[in-house]
Amino acid sequence: MKLLLLKYIHDKLEEDIFYPAVQTRVSEDGPDLVEVAIKEHKEMKRLISQLQTGGLAGTDYNKTVHQLMRGVQHHVREEEEEMRPQAEQQLSNSLEQLGMQMQQRKQELLAAMSTAAHAGQGTLAQGKTAADKDSAGSSTTIEQSIDVHVPVHVAYNQWTQFEEFPSFMEGVEQVTQLDDTHLRWKVNIGGKMKEWRAVITEQIPDQRIAWTNTTGARNAGVVTFHRLGDNHARIMLQIDYEPEGLVENVGDTLGVVSTRVRDDLERFKAFIESQGAATGAWRGTVKQART
Numbered sequence: 001m002k003l004l005l006l007k008y009i010h011d012k013l014e015e016d017i018f019y020p021a022v023q024t025r026v027s028e029d030g031p032d033l034v035e036v037a038i039k040e041h042k043e044m045k046r047l048i049s050q051l052q053t054g055g056l057a058g059t060d061y062n063k064t065v066h067q068l069m070r071g072v073q074h075h076v077r078e079e080e081e082e083m084r085p086q087a088e089q090q091l092s093n094s095l096e097q098l099g100m101q102m103q104q105r106k107q108e109l110l111a112a113m114s115t116a117a118h119a120g121q122g123t124l125a126q127g128k129t130a131a132d133k134d135s136a137g138s139s140t141t142i143e144q145s146i147d148v149h150v151p152v153h154v155a156y157n158q159w160t161q162f163e164e165f166p167s168f169m170e171g172v173e174q175v176t177q178l179d180d181t182h183l184r185w186k187v188n189i190g191g192k193m194k195e196w197r198a199v200i201t202e203q204i205p206d207q208r209i210a211w212t213n214t215t216g217a218r219n220a221g222v223v224t225f226h227r228l229g230d231n232h233a234r235i236m237l238q239i240d241y242e243p244e245g246l247v248e249n250v251g252d253t254l255g256v257v258s259t260r261v262r263d264d265l266e267r268f269k270a271f272i273e274s275q276g277a278a279t280g281a282w283r284g285t286v287k288q289a290r291t
């Protein structure tokens, strides 16, 4: 259900706002790229509805999922590597404005869905819940968890080594620990370098770490650690962020960030399990925000 909602918003934003601009103002390739992209939107929609009717069993279902995933990946690659660079070149002055229009349109769509949900329309109600949009409508919540085969304190200790995040987090170029509770992040998002500061608002050894940004667009999170056994722990991560501009909004509607976070956790797991021990630890407690 979540995929369908994300897909719906992605298609709507692009077909109503982004593609018409590319079609009319990106010379030569523009119209062709848009034609192909819209065809792909339709094909993915067909595959999703096939999956959702529940008529497919076993291998057919798996085949269709695989086909859909390949389609989405191909589509995103085309948009990122073909359409976006040309749009950036030829629409340069109005790109920021298009991004703002898309963000606004997205909020309208989410608001409309939320209204429909309150009116008790099943499908949209489910969609709204699944997408986890907050009441403000503009921020996105991502929740992912992973089980690791190390003691809970080892997983926790490694997580306190923020400066090592770039070794398993895609796009994170640098994290600088300014003091026990303040961090500076440098992250590459869709080719654009972003920088912000964050403060640890809560930290309880072997249980949880919560943070929020103090500069830049909203981005906050909490990670909790759960003991499953002597050598087995669950890490649960929740991130709230507010996508900015065209690239981030397109990525957001496709669930790109969610996938990236998932991959980051997989890499964290591989890292900590291969080490068997944390590369460092900070065992202090932070009880309230000091900004």
Ligand SMILES: [Fe+2]
Residues within 6 Å of the ligand: 010, 011, 014, 037, 041, 075, 079
């Ligand atoms: Fe698209």
